[in-house]
Amino acid sequence: MAKKLKGVIVSDKMDKTAIVLVNRYTKHPKYKKYLKISKKYKAHNENNEYKKGDRVIIEECRPMSKDKHFKIISKAETL
Numbered sequence: 428m429a430k431k432l433k434g435v436i437v438s439d440k441m442d443k444t445a446i447v448l449v450n451r452y453t454k455h456p457k458y459k460k461y462l463k464i465s466k467k468y469k470a471h472n473e474n475n476e477y478k479k480g481d482r483v484i485i486e487e488c489r490p491m492s493k494d495k496h497f498k499i500i501s502k503a504e505t506l
Contacts, residue, residue, distance in 0.1 A: 430487040433503050437467065439479050444495060445472040447485050471498040 434449035447470050452461045469492075470485045477483055477499055485497040 431500070432468070432485050432497075434468070434483065434485065436477055436479050436481045436483060439472065439475065439477065443472055443475065445470050445477055445483075445499065447483060447497070447499070449485075468497050469495040471495060473498075477502070 432447075432449045434447040436445045437448045438446040447468050449466050449468060451464050451466075453464055454461055468485060470483075471488070471491055482503040484500045484503050486500050487496060488498045490496045491498075
């Protein structure tokens with residue numbers, strides 16, 4: 428089963444590639460406070476149809492380059 432994540436496109440300057448920012452919340456083991464963790468993923472954007480600011484769903488796939496191993500599936504309704 429491939430991993431699916433929701434995020435926002437923060438850059439679409441590269442050809443056929445978009446950088447997607449994914450936020451998640453994790454609980455601190457000692458203090459039990461929730462922390463916001465952010466990570467950027469490079470995702471395949473075949474026809475450059477998704478633009479900066481779009482909320483999208485990305486899915487894990489085979490490696491397409493050195494650090495691109497996700498592809499954009501569709502737009503997300505809500506984040």
